[in-house]
Amino acid sequence: MERTFDDRNRLIQLEKGRILYRQGEECSTMFLLYSGKIGLYFNYGTENEICLVTVSEKGASLGEMGLLEGEARNGTAVALEDSQVLEIRADNLEAFLAAHPNGGVKMIQDLANRFKAVTDQLHESRELVRELMKERPEGKKTLTQRLKKIADVLLDVPSDVPADLYMSCYTRNHSNLM
Numbered sequence: 001m002e003r004t005f006d007d008r009n010r011l012i013q014l015e016k017g018r019i020l021y022r023q024g025e026e027c028s029t030m031f032l033l034y035s036g037k038i039g040l041y042f043n044y045g046t047e048n049e050i051c052l053v054t055v056s057e058k059g060a061s062l063g064e065m066g067l068l069e070g071e072a073r074n075g076t077a078v079a080l081e082d083s084q085v086l087e088i089r090a091d092n093l094e095a096f097l098a099a100h101p102n103g104g105v106k107m108i109q110d111l112a113n114r115f116k117a118v119t120d121q122l123h124e125s126r127e128l129v130r131e132l133m134k135e136r137p138e139g140k141k142t143l144t145q146r147l148k149k150i151a152d153v154l155l156d157v158p159s160d161v162p163a164d165l166y167m168s169c170y171t172r173n174h175s176n177l178m
Contacts, residue, residue, distance in 0.1 A: 008092040014079035023076045027066030028090050032059055032103060036083020044076035054080065061107040067093070
């Protein structure tokens with residue numbers, strides 16, 4: 001169910017389990033959470049599904065990165081409970097922010113918090129890689145095996161995948177190791 005919030009924005013009702021938008025779709029709107037809880041997923045509905053974040057704070061923004069960058073959606077948004085979101089179209093974003101400056105401040109805070117979380121994760125990952133690379137090779141431990149150990153930690157590679165197979169697939173898909 002939808003209803004007009006003002007003359008240019010819609011308040012959308014989402015039942016639990018309903019998809020708000022899908023990864024890869026064009027992005028011409030963003031949303032502000034009005035009530036409920038939304039999960040943001042990467043590879044939703046596949047065996048590689050990852051829940052990136054759960055959004056439950058009223059006023060939190062969803063989909064703004066694709067809208068601001070002009071890129072496709074980088075994740076899938078799913079209602080984890082009955083929810084309401086305010087849809088803001090790209091052609092109305094400036095007018096909305098002018099009329100609701102607190103919405104703009106909240107969006108900037110959300111983006112800053114997400115940036116900090118990613119920066120913290122990157123820093124932790126770099127430190128972990130440094131520590132793993134400093135480990136002294138035991139016996140015939142090769143660089144490939146050490147890189148496999150790093151990949152296991154960072155990418156959750158199953159333990160039964162041989163290092164040679166993983167590294168072969170990785171280099172085939174990424175051209176080089178670093």
